[in-house]
Amino acid sequence: MSVYDVLLERGYIKQLTHESEIREILEKEKVTFYIGFDPTADSLHVGHFLQLMVMSHMQKAGHRPIALIGGGTAMVGDPTGRTDMRKMMTDEEIAHNIQCFKDQMSRFIDFSNGKAIIANNGDWLLNLNYIKFIREIGVHFSVNKMLTAECFKQRLEKGLSFLEFNYMLMQGYDFLELNRKYDCSLELGGDDQWSNILAGVDLIRRKEQKPAYGMTFTLLTNSEGKKMGKSVNGAVWLDSKKTSPYDFYQYWRNVDDADVEKCLSLLTFLPMEEVRRLGRLEGSGINEAKTVLAYEVTKLIHGEEEADKAKKAAEALFSGGGNMEGVPTSSIDKDMIGSSLIDVLVATKILPSKGEARRLISQNGLSINDEKVSDIGRTLSEQDFKQGFVLIRRGKKNYNKIVIK
Incomplete structure (x- = not known):
């Protein structure tokens, strides 16, 4: 061929x-x-x-x-x-x-x-x-x-x-x-x-x-014809400092079902026989295909070690396990404790703007330590640092950790 x-x-x-x-x-x-x-x-x-x-x-x-x-x-x-x-x-x-x-x-x-x-x-x-x-x-x-x-x-x-x-x-x-x-x-x-x-x-x-x-x-578009490669924080970059390997992995793990086969075909070197097999999976089976997609693309961009860490971190979070090694981590100075949660999220670049943070909170899309944040004025307290970190969740599957320097 x-x-x-x-x-x-x-x-x-x-x-x-x-x-x-x-x-x-x-x-x-x-x-x-x-x-x-x-x-x-x-x-x-x-x-x-x-x-x-x-x-x-x-x-x-x-x-x-x-x-x-x-x-x-x-x-x-x-x-x-x-x-x-x-x-x-x-x-x-x-x-x-x-x-x-x-x-x-x-x-x-x-x-x-x-x-x-x-x-x-x-x-x-x-x-x-x-x-x-x-x-x-x-x-x-x-x-x-x-x-x-x-x-x-x-x-x-x-x-x-x-x-x-x-x-x-x-x-x-x-x-x-x-x-x-x-x-x-x-x-x-x-x-x-x-x-x-x-x-x-x-x-x-x-x-x-x-x-x-x-x-x-072909341009990299989703099933609705819109360009792929945009996340809450903007573009999905290849530089690990701009988009962490975990966030990168999660982006592909969360693509629409209709886009999985196309992305496997265009963005991995998997044989087409395997691509078509994964593309035919339905129901809960499509999650296998998404996991393969996320792992293969992350491995190509960030290497096998980072792909393994991202996959294990994702599995630990969704199974309730404790392996947080691959979750993107931001650190703050101790004097930021007591500050507005919104200010902390923007300062750590977990969210790009205060407006985006307010939108997520108003849509019940932001959680701290698995508790929904409903108060826009909520502050970050010392009690939030359970096991030495705060776990932030954006939407259903995007996680970040915050630790104190």
């Missing part, structure tokens, strides 16, 4: 520019391909993880990945899927985020001995001569055609800045540069990047008179 068949069977492939040609080159040749990552945060998130899974499948089949970090495009900001303009970042923020991305990617992709490449488009975009650029590249782009692209349509209602309008040209130019430097002939990306990918394919074919191809993969 070729990698094309693997990606198709597992549900990754969404759109292709030249289906029969792409299938043939992936079966018969070793292709250099790229996926772009704009460093808009200091960690990758679960949406990026799906892209890393595609890169890993491709690399295992003998193809060479380029992870293109957008040190240049991050200065502009991708308007795709946005109703407003992205926050402008400083050079220092972008440089820091690039290093974080590199460190995380190396856990999934083998960059040794030229088997994969990390490139930074800031190397060629930041020193461009603008007049030369628009004469060489801009002449190949039709404004009328660009305005029909999905990535711009949403922004036209509120206003699209000329800064962002340049993004498609820059992404197309990235593909051209990678084609010239590394003979890269295939661009991959989420389906929301289709218009930008088409621009790069067309640019190479015009400028170089060479074949170039594009393929998009």
Whole structure:
């Protein structure tokens, strides 16, 4: 089975520019391909993880990945899927985020001995001569055609800045540069990047008179079509400091029943026979599939030891056991005892805001030591620290411990 068949069977492939040609080159040749990552945060998130899974499948089949970090495009900001303009970042923020991305990617992709490449488009975009650029590249782009692209349509209602309008040209130019430097002939990306990918394919074919191809993969969405990867505290990050291994495990343990088979297929390397078996489970049996999903994804991101700890902690909490080793733990100074519980939860970043804390309390969604919190003004007392910690529960299955420094 070729990698094309693997990606198709597992549900990754969404759109292709030249289906029969792409299938043939992936079966018969070793292709250099790229996926772009704009460093808009200091960690990758679960949406990026799906892209890393595609890169890993491709690399295992003998193809060479380029992870293109957008040190240049991050200065502009991708308007795709946005109703407003992205926050402008400083050079220092972008440089820091690039290093974080590199460190995380190396856990999934083998960059040794030229088997994969990390490139930074800031190397060629930041020193461009603008007049030369628009004469060489801009002449190949039709404004009328660009305005029909999905990535711009949403922004036209509120206003699209000329800064962002340049993004498609820059992404197309990235593909051209990678084609010239590394003979890269295939661009991959989420389906929301289709218009930008088409621009790069067309640019190479015009400028170089060479074949170039594009393929998009499905976005990580739930059965209702909404993007996955959001929790009470915001995005589900791959960095353990931003989303603990336990919270990460719990996110996948709590996905809707209808999304389990899809997530097993896209986010694990389990054989499809096993994926389909788990996907067929119903009733209480679906919990087995969710446990397998949570464990496998956590193991890939955080390693087997952390996955084991998260699984044991979850099982201990739900069975009434005492193994709390893997539960995310925050510490507070002793002088915070007597403070508002809401203030403590926000200070420890267990909850992102006071508004979110009040909402949880008003909806009976917050417990302390297994007792529902009904009073918004409740304070944290010394008596709450049973066995040396306070156990906070958010919703049905999200737990945190608070200890005193």
